[in-house]
Amino acid sequence: MSYGDAMSARTRSGERRAEIVRAALEVIAERGYRGASLAAVAERVGLTQQGLLHHFPTKDALLVAVLEERDKWDAVPNGSWRVDLLASLVEYNAMRPAIIQTFSALLGESVTEGHPAREYFTDRYSRVRASMATALRAEYGDRLPNGLSPERTAPLLVAVMDGLQYQWLLDPESVDMPGAFRDFLRLLGETVE
Amino acid sequence: MSYGDAMSARTRSGERRAEIVRAALEVIAERGYRGASLAAVAERVGLTQQGLLHHFPTKDALLVAVLEERDKWDAVPNGSWRVDLLASLVEYNAMRPAIIQTFSALLGESVTEGHPAREYFTDRYSRVRASMATALRAEYGDRLPNGLSPERTAPLLVAVMDGLQYQWLLDPESVDMPGAFRDFLRLLGETVE
Numbered sequence: 001m002s003y004g005d006a007m008s009a010r011t012r013s014g015e016r017r018a019e020i021v022r023a024a025l026e027v028i029a030e031r032g033y034r035g036a037s038l039a040a041v042a043e044r045v046g047l048t049q050q051g052l053l054h055h056f057p058t059k060d061a062l063l064v065a066v067l068e069e070r071d072k073w074d075a076v077p078n079g080s081w082r083v084d085l086l087a088s089l090v091e092y093n094a095m096r097p098a099i100i101q102t103f104s105a106l107l108g109e110s111v112t113e114g115h116p117a118r119e120y121f122t123d124r125y126s127r128v129r130a131s132m133a134t135a136l137r138a139e140y141g142d143r144l145p146n147g148l149s150p151e152r153t154a155p156l157l158v159a160v161m162d163g164l165q166y167q168w169l170l171d172p173e174s175v176d177m178p179g180a181f182r183d184f185l186r187l188l189g190e191t192v193e
Numbered sequence: 194m195s196y197g198d199a200m201s202a203r204t205r206s207g208e209r210r211a212e213i214v215r216a217a218l219e220v221i222a223e224r225g226y227r228g229a230s231l232a233a234v235a236e237r238v239g240l241t242q243q244g245l246l247h248h249f250p251t252k253d254a255l256l257v258a259v260l261e262e263r264d265k266w267d268a269v270p271n272g273s274w275r276v277d278l279l280a281s282l283v284e285y286n287a288m289r290p291a292i293i294q295t296f297s298a299l300l301g302e303s304v305t306e307g308h309p310a311r312e313y314f315t316d317r318y319s320r321v322r323a324s325m326a327t328a329l330r331a332e333y334g335d336r337l338p339n340g341l342s343p344e345r346t347a348p349l350l351v352a353v354m355d356g357l358q359y360q361w362l363l364d365p366e367s368v369d370m371p372g373a374f375r376d377f378l379r380l381l382g383e384t385v386e
Contacts, residue, residue, distance in 0.1 A: 033305045101304050108301010111294050111362040112226045122363045129360075146380050155373045156380070159356025160349055167322075167348055169304040170315045180348045187339050187349070187380050 017055050020045055021065050028066065029098040033105045038062065060116045063106050070099060071124065081135035083190055090161065090181040097169065104165050129154045136188075145189030153188065160184045210248050213238055214258050221259065222291040226298045231255065253309045256299050263292060264317065274328035276383055283354065283374040290362065297358050322347045329381075338382030346381065353377045 023044040028036045038059050042052040056062040074089065093100050110117040136150035136157075144153055160181065168177040182192045216237040221229045231252050235245040249255040267282065286293050303310040329343035329350075337346055353374065361370040375385045 035306070105301050105305050107359055108298050108304075111301075111359060112298050113228070118363065121359075125360050125363060126367065148376055148380070152373070152376050155357065155360055155368060156353055156377050159360060159373070160352045161356070162359060163352025163354070163356035164348065166300055166304060166314075166355060167318050167352060170311065170318060174319065175348060180345070180352070183341055183345050184349050187341070 013055070016045075017065070020047075020052065020055055020062070021069050024062050024066050025069070025099065028102050029096070032098055033102045036063075036102070058116065060106070060109075063102060064117050064120045066099075067103055067106065067120065067124075070103075081131055083135055083139050083185065083188075084192070086135075086157070086161075087178065087182050087185060087192060090164075091178045093165070094168070094177050097172075100165055101169055104162075104169060107162070125158065128158055132157050140189070146187070157184070157188075206248070209238075210258070213240075213245065213248055213255070214262050217255050217259050218262070218292065221295050222289070225291055226295045229256075229295070251309065253299070253302075256295060257310050257313045259292075260296055260299065260313065260317075263296075274324055276328050276332050276378065276381075277385070279328075279350070279354075280371065280375050280378060280385060283357075284371045286358070287361070287370050290365075293358055294362055297355075297362060300355070318351065321351055325350050333382070339380070350377075350381075 020041060024036060024041045027040050027044060031040065036059075038052055038056075039049050041062065042049045045052070056065065106117050107121055109115055110121045132154040133150040136144065136153055140150065142149060144150070164175065164177045164180050168175040185192050213234060217229060217234045220233050220237060224233065229252075231245055231249075232242050234255065235242045238245070249258065299310050300314055302308055303314045325347040326343040329337065329346055333343065335342060337343070357368065357370045357373050361368040378385050
């Protein structure tokens, strides 16, 4: 196989993976976390289940790839989040329960021993806390109005987002997730309409 | 069977259930969520797996019973929580990762379609939000120092506790769960040493 052939095989494999991840996201949106079987995803992209396993050896591996893809889409250029944009992100999340459900279910599993998604989530939280601290520092400097540093506020900001997702997924009638998150931003000293 | 016999059979069954729940908690503490198999719990109480299934038809049913038992132990008389006691509860939780892991893993699963633990968690959060709002009102009246009502603060308080648990379970070296929670209480206007 020539160098060019190897390159294009790799490109084709990358494209195939991207196509599978998109299909998985569609299946999740339609059928939820439990309904998103490897068989259903394989069918959607016209692969046998065996063929799909060549790209993603387990359902968890595929779900992690879906969440990584979501992280890319949600990313803001240069990782420079603005705090007021977070309220919009939470509004947006409230309109896509299936991916939030998938994220929340997989986060729950990931804290168990030797779970394949553990590394993804550990790395993700480390990155997200750092990027939130950067956003808070850009807005408030070294101290927020309440006296906390950006680094000490960041884990709270992330915790509120995750924790509200569970309460909202369990009981969407009782929990106004975007409203509660705006309340939290007010606690930080943000002016939120 | 006489009335007395039926009563004592019911009592014995209740005692047996309680014994199984205690054994399950021990197995969880030693082996974690994944290691806590029905077989391991059955062995500890000297039952066959079939005998255990008579009391708890699934692992999830047994885990829900363990969490309900924990809720009873953690409960404060008359449901009258004091806000400053919450910091102690979070300190305490940081010393028992296995039950927190079990709670967090099961909470994650519970948001998926038709999960048997969904009702437990939905009811629990409804109760916990109400009892936190009562505690906040007892301390601050109708408005907290930051201007939010107790009812609007309660979901945030609960969300921070849950969200911090995930970050801490994934990365205990990087996340000081009790310290972060005390920071959140300061945001509410609490004086925390």
